[in-house]
Amino acid sequence: MTTNIYFNRWFSVSYHYMNMIRDNPDGNEFKFFGTHPDTNHLSLQACDYSEQEPVLHGTEYVDYAVDFCRRHEIDIFIPRLKMLEIAKEAHRFDAIGTKVMVCRDIELLESMLEKDQFYETLQGTGVVPIPEYYVVETAKQFKEAYETLVQSGHRVCFKPTNSEGGMGFRIIDNELDDLANLYDWVSLSVSFEQVYSTLSAVESFSKLMVMELLEEDEFSIDCLSDAEGRLIVAVPRRKSTGRIYVLDDVPELTEIARNVAEKCRIPYVFNIQVKYNKGVPKLLEINPRMSGGLFITCLCGVNMPYLAVKTIMGQPFERPVPQWGVKASYLELPIVMKG
CATH class of the missing domain: 3.30.1490 (Dna Ligase; domain 1)
Structure with a gap:
C-alpha cells in the first residue's frame, strides 16, 4: 500500500526529506506531491507529482490546500507555508482523511511565529535562558x-x-x-x-x-516528539567553521530540549536554536517544523523525517539512539531537472 505525502512550498532541502522518507529501512512505499509558485523549484524535483501553486492568502489558501489533498487523496500533509492558517482549520483536513503534521495549539503556534511573543511566554519559566x-x-x-x-x-x-x-x-x-x-x-x-x-x-x-549579541557557539537542536509532544529524541548540531557541523552529546542542550517539550508540547519535528554567550546557552528561536539543516543532523543515524511519518501514522518504533561524534558537511549536488 502506497502512502501519499504532500509538501507545500517548502525550502529546497525538502528534496532530501522526501528521499529520506522514500529510502526507508522498512520498505514502505510513498508517493510525494508538491506545490510551489516556481515550477522549477528544486523541492519539486523529488516529487512524483507537482503543480504550480497560486499566490493566495488566508482562507483562500486553505481552500486550495484542502482541495489539493482531496483531489490527490493525500494521506499526510506536511506544511511549511501558512502553517498557522492551516492549523486553525485542521478539522477540514481531518474530514477528508488527511493527517496534518502541524502544531494544533494555536496560541502556542502564533507565539512561536512571533519571536517576541514566544520570549514573553518563556521568560522566567526556567525552561531556557532568554537573551536581554x-x-x-x-x-x-x-x-x-x-x-x-x-x-x-x-x-x-x-x-x-x-x-x-x-x-x-x-x-x-x-x-x-x-x-x-x-x-x-x-x-x-x-x-x-x-x-x-x-x-x-x-x-x-x-x-x-x-x-x-550572542557571541559564542551556535547550536540547532533538532527534536522528534510524539503526537502529544512528548520528546522522543533530541540531537544538537553545532555550527563550526564554514560548512562544518559537529553532532555531539551535550547534556545541557538535551535538557533544554526536554524542558521545551514538557512546557510547549510541540508534536512531531521541531527545532530549537540557541547560542552561547559567556558560557550560557540562550534561546534564539524555535521553529515548529523540520529545520533547514535537519538532513545534516540525520547523519547521526536518526531518520527524523521518516520517524515523524511513522509517528503521525501511529506506527510503533524503537527509540532511536544517535551516533555521537559525527563531523559533517555538504556539497552541491548537480541534478538533471525533470520536465
Whole structure:
C-alpha cells in the first residue's frame, strides 16, 4: 500500500526529506506531491507529482490546500507555508482523511511565529535562558534600547520579530570602515548611525527585536516528539567553521530540549536554536517544523523525517539512539531537472 505525502512550498532541502522518507529501512512505499509558485523549484524535483501553486492568502489558501489533498487523496500533509492558517482549520483536513503534521495549539503556534511573543511566554519559566532584548517600533525606542544594552556591557544586534532564518538579522558595529567594507564580502554588520538614520526617516516601522549579541557557539537542536509532544529524541548540531557541523552529546542542550517539550508540547519535528554567550546557552528561536539543516543532523543515524511519518501514522518504533561524534558537511549536488 502506497502512502501519499504532500509538501507545500517548502525550502529546497525538502528534496532530501522526501528521499529520506522514500529510502526507508522498512520498505514502505510513498508517493510525494508538491506545490510551489516556481515550477522549477528544486523541492519539486523529488516529487512524483507537482503543480504550480497560486499566490493566495488566508482562507483562500486553505481552500486550495484542502482541495489539493482531496483531489490527490493525500494521506499526510506536511506544511511549511501558512502553517498557522492551516492549523486553525485542521478539522477540514481531518474530514477528508488527511493527517496534518502541524502544531494544533494555536496560541502556542502564533507565539512561536512571533519571536517576541514566544520570549514573553518563556521568560522566567526556567525552561531556557532568554537573551536581554527590547521590542521597538520607533527610532527613539531603538536608540534607547541600544544604549541600555551597551550600558549593560553587551554588543548589540537586531532582527524583525517575525522573520524566518536569518532574514533581517544585523549586528551593530561602530568600528566599520565603510570604504573597506565596499571591497569585502557582503556583511551583516552596520553602524548605529546608519541604522538610526534609516529608522528616523519614518514615523514607525514593523517591530524589531534589539538584543544582546550572542557571541559564542551556535547550536540547532533538532527534536522528534510524539503526537502529544512528548520528546522522543533530541540531537544538537553545532555550527563550526564554514560548512562544518559537529553532532555531539551535550547534556545541557538535551535538557533544554526536554524542558521545551514538557512546557510547549510541540508534536512531531521541531527545532530549537540557541547560542552561547559567556558560557550560557540562550534561546534564539524555535521553529515548529523540520529545520533547514535537519538532513545534516540525520547523519547521526536518526531518520527524523521518516520517524515523524511513522509517528503521525501511529506506527510503533524503537527509540532511536544517535551516533555521537559525527563531523559533517555538504556539497552541491548537480541534478538533471525533470520536465
